[in-house]
Amino acid sequence: MPDAPGLELIAQELDDAAGSDSVLGTYHEHGQACLIVDPERILEVLRWLRETPGQEYRFLASLHGVDYLPAEPRFGVVYELLNMPRVERLRVRAALAEPGDDALPEIDSCVSLYPSAEFHEREVYDFFGIVFRDHPDLRRILMPEDYVGWPQRRDFPVGGEPVIFTRDEPDMPRWYE
Amino acid sequence: MATGSPRLEVRREKLRRLAPLEEPAPRENLRIRQLRARDLLRGDLDGPELEKHVADSVLTTTMAKATSWGRANSIFPATFGLACCAIEMMSIVSPRYDIARFGAENMRASPRQADMLILSGRVSIKMAPVCRRIYDQMLEPKWVISMGACSSSGGMFANYAVVQGADKFMPVDIHVPGCPPRPESLVYGFNKLQRMILGNPDPGWRRRYNAIGTEEWARPATGEASPEEVEAYAAAREVSIAHESKRSQEARGGSA
Amino acid sequence: MSDGVQTHHSAPAHGGDVLAETEAEVIGTSPIERTAAGEALGPEEELLTINMGPHHPATHGVLRLLVSLEGEVVRDVKPIVGYVHTGIEKNCEDKSYWKVIPFVERMDYLSYFSNMEAFVGCVERLLELEIPPRAQYLRVIHLELNRLHSHLVWLGTSALDLGAMSMFFYCFRDRDKVLDLFEMSTGQRMHTRYFQVGGVFEDIPVGFERNVRAFCAEMPSRLDQYEAILNANEIFLRRTRDVGVVPRQRLIDLGVTGPLLRAAGEPWDLRKVEPCLRYGDFDFKIPIGTVGDGYDRYRVRVQEMRESVRIIEQALDGLPEGPWIADDRKVVLPPRDELATSMEALIHHFKLVTEGYRVPPGEAYYAVESPRGELGCFVLADGSAKPARVHIRDPSFVNLQALREMCVGGYVADLIQNLAMLDPILGGIDR
DSSP states (O other), X not given: OOOHHHHHHHHHHHHHHHOTTSEEEEXXXXXXXXXXXXXXXXXXXXXXXXXXXXXXXXXEEEEEEEEOTTSSSOXXXXXXXXXXXXXXXXXXXXXXXXXXXXXXXXXXXXXXXXXXXXXXXXHHXXXXXXXXXXXXXXXXXXXXXXXXXXXXXXXXXXXXXXXXXXXGTTTSOOTTO | OOTTOSOOOOOXXXXXXXXXXXXXXXXXXXXXXXXXXXXXXXXXXXXHHXXXXXXXXOOOOXXXXXXXXXXXXXXXXXXXXXXXXXHHHHTTTSSTTXXXXXXXXXXXXXXXXXXXXXXXSOOBTTTHHHHHHHHHHSOSSOEEEEEHHHHHHOTTOOSTTBOXXXXXXXXXXXXXXXXXXXXXXXXXXXXXXXXXXXXXXXXXXXXXXXXXXXXXXXXXXXXXXXXXXHHHHHHHHHHHHHHHHHHHHHHHTSOO | OTTSOOOOOBOOOTTSOXXXXXXXXXXXXXXXXXXXXXXXXXXXXOOEEEEEOSSOTTSSSSOEEEEEEETTEEEEEEEEOOXXXXXXXXXXXXSOHHHHHHHXXXXXXXXXXXHXXXXXXXXXXXXXXXXXXXXXXXXXXXXXXXXXXXXXXXXXXHHHHHTOHHHHHHHHHHHXXXXXXXXXXXXXXXXXXXXXXXXXXXXXXXXXXXXXXXXXXXXXXXXXXXXXXXXXXXXXXXXHTTOSOOOHHHHHHTTOOTHHHHHTTOOOOHXXXXXXXXXXXXXXXXXXXXXXXXXXXXXXXXXXXXXXXXXXXXXXXXXXXSOXXXXXXXXXXXXXXXXXXXXXXHHHHHHXXXXXXXXXXXXXEEEEEETTEEEEEEEEEOSSSSEEEEEEEOHHHHHTTHHHHHHTTSBHHHHHHHHHHHOOOHHHHHO
């Protein structure tokens, strides 16, 4: 992992290259480096990280969504990048706020940079409702195609049924009734 | 018999001296059976001896029993491995927990050729219609073993994505508990299913707890109990009241 | 055909014709109903879209494939997953960290120790908890035994798919021996809940080392027997040689890791490059293939089995004495004999069992090398006793994206073989 000063250096260079305010914050804990970036600039950030000689994070280990409710901004799309020759990992978090009125948050898809992201982005869409612009085939991957709701959001209930105990059994309708 | 003599003396024994009719047939005596078979072939056996021979060596039964014996001992399971339990289901075919000794190693992939569905693994809401379709494609008579906790009742996954028990959408004959059940448990459940097919179901805990007659009866769509059900429940209630009062008498130590 | 109207000769898929509902373009070389040059197909050249699965003997779980065929040649493969989606990640947010371990175990249900290691290692990273060396060695032993178990099941079922039925019985016989060892040390054959945050649940019993050594002594000769059956087998060679080759760079772009990547020639194994748990103490090699076809994948995995045996033997030789779980009573249950004498131990026990331990806020990602590739776990902790987000980066989920590249242009029978050599575990894909 790039250590703390190395991380600050990367953040600074990114700010220069991809435009100011693209890096909203950095943190370095438990030996892991994380950049928090503006979701509108995510493609430039990732392209810079991928192609700049000296950075070259060419492997996308994981792309997942996180719901930080009640913290703001609510969603994060986390990219776990890996530089294989130097074995360095870098986490990039795109902090997405929820647009009001039932609109779905949107972010650019990085399938053109990392083809591995195809299934990952479909999964994030399936579970959080985050729309990836320019994704070749954005539809639900794990839930049924016609499912309504974004299961992994924090305000979605876990589901399941109450357990029927023997004393409650006469009152509960059986499935054939 | 002289040693080295080219002619052997043949001793003919009379069957009657060896095996008097009145005594029960000595099954272990091979000699007697050989003699009887010899006489049968010669046409010498008749009368009560013939009847006894037939009674000893021919099995009679009803057609229903014979077909259920055939069905129970050559079940073709349909491979329906969904999740972790599928691995333990595969291992009942393996040499250690051999299910071939019960005649069921022939796992058919096509539901049209199978008569038992082992639902092994968690049934998710996306898979449930597919399960039902496969079950419908099977031909009668068919049985279902719900293997493991997840297909019996949803298991540890009480959430939006898992159907809480496969018997919410299809009839299940045997539930095998475990997560995953050991292959021996599955074979035990399979043996219970075989006994059920033979018409000799295992009353299980109901006998131990004196609860014979408390089986649930499925009600028709009107929701009213059928007269047989009412009778059965009334009889069970009598039995349990009698048992209960006996126990409470003993608990109080003597007369009521 | 030339007026732009497309007719789909597809079998009715579940929930309507899925292909017709998407307006997206297909990534890749040959979209449906057109040749690679983009010309419309004549009536004799129409593609047949068939549905394989989810109930199919060769799909290694409930995987559904929409295969577009031109004759016997596969033109497009679309995997549809989600048939065993269990909502594990959502369930984990509701349970204390200790209780998450059995949930996470059941994701990739053949390599359950790897799942546990990914989650438990991630939480230990968040807690900055050091685990004692004996626990590290015990974890390595169980992880490598699990790798053997997973590869044995893979070999048995893949050979069964390709027609070599006797391999199934041999491999499952040996697999039962591995499960006996697990039962001896952990009490359960599968899904053992053995790794805990801080170490392992319990120390190994007295005869365990002897049994493992006996197993490791006979395992190489068994592997020799398996190789003798398959390595030079004409049918096996014809089916697997030069089939399903994907260039190495393309695999890296697709995020593929594990034996698939190593068979293509990339020397990438997390046990060597990013060693966790004292893997650095052991002397073992990483088998690498050259071509990246089905035969290389098979050889890489069998060789990995041999290396696993070597690692287990070295770990047993060097197994240090000491505690098998960390001392921190805020996180680890105190030993039961202390509960009768120490009030503090009782309070710790009570707090840990009812509420669970609290993890300071933060997020961490921790990756291990499972038998299928890089298994990563991301945990977001918010300071309470329950994780706020658990995400598992499953190797089979990402490796499945390579299936299309492997199968397009080959025959349907090669599709089966590619699927077998890909080693997907649907529990991990669907979570």
